[in-house]
Amino acid sequence: MDWKIFGTAFITLFLAELGDKTQLAIITLTAKTDSKIAVFLGASAALVIVSLLAVLVGGALTQVVPAEWLQRIVAVAFIVIGVLMLFGKL
Template structure:
């Protein structure tokens, strides 16, 4: 196992997820239901499944598209999303 990659992935996702709408949704669900462990389990399973889908999709796409092009497309999509959010289009 590549421990450096594991730590980098964990750190990146941990910081990216702090204070995002998913975390806020978990807080609100826990406050509403008063069942923190059930919300924790459901949200943990959802994050694991979404991560698995992302990894499998990336593995498939990387067989056909060079990483440099994927990086550029992802950057362009982030810019487009940022502009749309800035102008209240989403």
């Protein structure tokens, strides 16, 4: 296993998810129930599956689109989403 890639993926996802609307939704859901383990397991399973889909789609896309271009496309998409959020369109 490439521990450098593991660490990069962990830190990237951890920082991206910290304080986002998904985490806030989970906090709210946890506050409304006594079944905290069920919330944790459900949220964990969802994050694992979403991450699996990202890995599978990313792997498939790099077979068709060069990784450098894929990185550029994603960067532009993030900028567009940020601008749309800034102007209240998202």
